[in-house]
Amino acid sequence: MATSGNSAAVSHVGKIRANNQDSAYAGEHLFVVADGMGGHAGGDVASAIAIKRIAEVDRAFDSANDAEFALHSALLAANTLLAETVFEHSELTGMGTTVSGFLRVGDKLAMVHIGDSRIYRLRDSVLEQITADHTFVQRLVDSGRITPEEAAVHPRRSVLMRVLGDVDAAPEIDTTVIETQPGDRWLLCSDGLSSYVSDEKMQAVLNSVPTADEAARRLVKESLDQGAPDNVTVVLVDVDASGDSSHTPPITVGSAATPLSFDSDSNRRPLRLPTLLLHPLKATQPDPSHFEPESDGYLDELILEDRRRARRRRITWAIGLALAIIVVVAAALFGYQWTQTRYFVGESDGNVAIFQGVQQNLGPIPLSTVVEETAIGLSDLPAFTRSSVEATINADDLADAQAIVDRLADARTP
Template sequence: MVFEGSSVAISHTGKVRSNNQDSGYSGANLFVVADGMGGHAGGDVASSIAIHRMEPLDQVYASTDDAQASLQAAATTAAGDLIRAAKERPELAGLGTTLSAIIMVDDYAVIGHIGDSRIYLYRDDALTQITADHTFVQRLVDSGRITPEEARYHPRRSVLMRVLSDMDADPELDMFVMHTQPGDRWLLCSDGLSGVVDEAHILKAMRMGAAPGRTADNLLKQALDGGAPDNVTIVLVDVGGQHAISSGTPTIVGSASNPANITIPAARSTLSNWLHPVRQAANEPSHFEPAPEYLEELIEEDRRRAKRRRLGWIAGMLVVLAMLGVAAFAAYSWTQTRYFIGADDDSVVIFQGVQQNIGPITLSTPLRDTDILLADLPEYQRLSVERTITARSLSDAEAIVARLQAGADAITSQQTQTPLPTPVPTPTEGAG
């Protein structure tokens, strides 16, 4: 049965690179994205070889098993082509490509994947990443050593662990089959999109419900607005749904759309490299498939980086704690320049500090007990002392105490000058 759906394929060089090493294919039953690697020309050749080896798979299959077998066989043939290309043209040594493909068989999607291009499924208002990146940083994420957010900005995020290349005649693809249903939307893309536009914004574009062409244009615009440092390739596939069924006429985009014109550029002069450093950097490989010993070096480097992060975090915390300690000491020192008058049991006391406490920490200490009894003070002075009286300085506190002493003396003097009442004689029994 021919797949019933609507699809689109677009590819863009991006804002930094001078050539497009991506390739994409959208047909009747086959949908593919390939992201080439290997320098200015090697990536072009690699992704083109992969796409043109995939093209014959765009047909009707009797079963998903047949489709899987054909997909694996085509990938193996493509790897052989890459090996031969590197032998015949030594300047292409190190070329390779990612490959993410879907073959629609009845109500199923047969998926083959290697590298860090991605396949997403938008279903029931949710976006799910179907493929796993075959990258060094993804291993770090899987092992819990870094978070997915840290992986987006990790300096080794382009180091590939598995890829179609001239180094492996028997590539290991992730192969699996998923049931698909009307209304599903499948997105295949190179990391030129997924590395710039996060899943939240991809999901927002999907939710708009526009046709595949408009949705792909929207996603491409977001990648370009984000700087598009790499080539961007998007293949979007709708299963049934509201959009018109496509004719199935194959669409090939990127370097595979014009493979005959791929040429090896002459080496740039030192002066040209100096005048155009950004353009030179743009033509460096966007991916790198490392040798095993290099991976060991990367793992050790990542351990050192993690250790430096921990030491930096600890040092930062110590600096913050030190600053808090200095601030706390300065604040406490300021409180010790303040004074107030208060009560301690039954007498008036001069306190150094402020009246507030911080939890169990007391910000004041008794400086001098004045020996003025609260009971000797007038009522209004006694209440003021019990509520505490703030002093501007120690001399001000002494002046306040002097006034309290005067008040106490006045009360004592009044009590001394007041005559005692004359006792009334008690009548004696039998007096005549």
């Protein structure tokens, strides 16, 4: 970890990984995070190469648009370097990296983004994700096929659609110029933070910890407290009235902070990096070689699998609903049958009558019927007895009800 005034950079290998495949840079004008992938002998090299090349544009620019162009060009140059490195070191085939960063030019930020590392802005105590993940599940969310809540637990939530690597000579990179203002706090992080610490928790930490270095360390600790199986990297940049967020001298953390190491193990099976890449799933133990689909039709397979999952989910819900309806209907039938074993004596059309069922109604549905209406009029009964009949008199069975009627007949006034 390194800090300087209004900025900080922290990277941790996590609790399970053997090496750190994240890299980050905090400089005078440039702040950037990269999350590498491609196995033990690839991800660290990919992120380090990208950060070292992109760091070359850490200088002042006349305008934010010039900075945006330079930063975009630096990412394309880094992409070319990755391809050349793979050509020279075939054991690194399949490596790639995400990149998210910005150059600060006065009150503007020239921003670049590819992959699923993220840039957040805390403004007026509210944390907002500025970048959009280039992931399979984010496409499903954008198309309305799943909700953000479903995306958070989707088994393919780590499949990437765009990265820097050795496949696409001109990858699609998101670039934009965005204004910043005093009081803003900018967070750049790898998915080792965003996948394990909720936005609400990050917001709480950023609001409660005033200094950049302490807040960055606290965020990393929050991820470690959640188990942090993946590498976690944080760059934090505060914007104050002085307009100075620079880290002096510039600092590099993660794999880019160490000399590049190329593993020439000839027994390592080369992996092909298609347009789709897969980080280890959150719920599984990280596999050093990663899982990288080799079929060009893998996206179609994922879409079909997602449709099958949705269909199975609908079938499961339908079966569950049907079972619930059956249980409710069975309970209703059982309850109704039980009510029909009960009897009581009450009033019907001014006369004493024997009812089968119970006195209550189920909404508009009566739960009792007249079994026998007698010739005993309520007006013939003493006042107390009449009020008892009006309030109904419970009977154990039909014979007991008839016995109650006989006693009422004897109680009639002459």
